[in-house]
Amino acid sequence: MIINKSVQNFKNRLTLIMQGDSVSTFAKKCDMSETVIRDYLSGKTYPSLNRLAAISERCNVSYNWLATGHKLEEIHDTENDNIYSEYVHRIPVYIKQLPTAEEAKTQKYVRGTPPVMNYPVLDGWLGHRGLDSKKLIIYWAKGDLMEPEIKQNNGIIINTDIKEVVDGAIYLLEYEEMTLLRRIRLTLEGWQLLCNNDQCDTISVLRKDFKQYKIIGNVVQIIKDLY
Helix, strand or coil: CCCCHHHHCHHHHHHHHHCCCCHHHHHHHHCCCHHHHHHHHHCCCCCCHHHHHHHHHHHCCCHHHHHHCCCCCCCCCHHHCCCCCCCEEEEEECHHHCCCHHHHHCCCCECCECCCCEEEEEHHHHHHHCCCHHHEEEEECCCCCCCCCCCCCCEEEEECCCCCCCCCCEEEEEECCEEEEEEEEECCCEEEEECCCCCCCCEEEEHHHHHHEEEEEEEEEEECCCC
């Protein structure tokens, strides 16, 4: 039984270096099968030393960092100047989907949500997008209302620092006990909450009813094909 936390957290480091690539794309990059990569991401299995070496070489990251989460070696030669060294921020899960510490230890889906209590993002990506890590959360999409753009259990990084509602952007909203992921279209009367499923009706929200809807934040990245 694996009890070393550095080993258990390998899937987080693997997700990080995938940088949004699909499992299929990343598997081809590493010359491995999709099943192998999926098993690594789910924590079902862990890579051998040879496969760790192959992944670190193909992704240009430190072997020691990939295996342990720590950069143990001192790099002096110029050919390794591009080795991964960016600071990693941990993005918390949307509070309504957050498993307890005990639930997270089971490594099983809880209330239909992957057992992930935070999600890693690179400091450079945040700077490029002009985002504050403290204002971000991750939401695991539910249902088929936003397919094919957003599928069941795609990870959605949400920026909660809302200064204004932007026409056409996708937002996470709360209405009474419901959580909604919808594209907002601005109208003279108020909002239209749109989805991609033709079988779902558009929700019209008049300006006088805005206060009934709490906007959690807008979608800034869609993380596909992780599970």
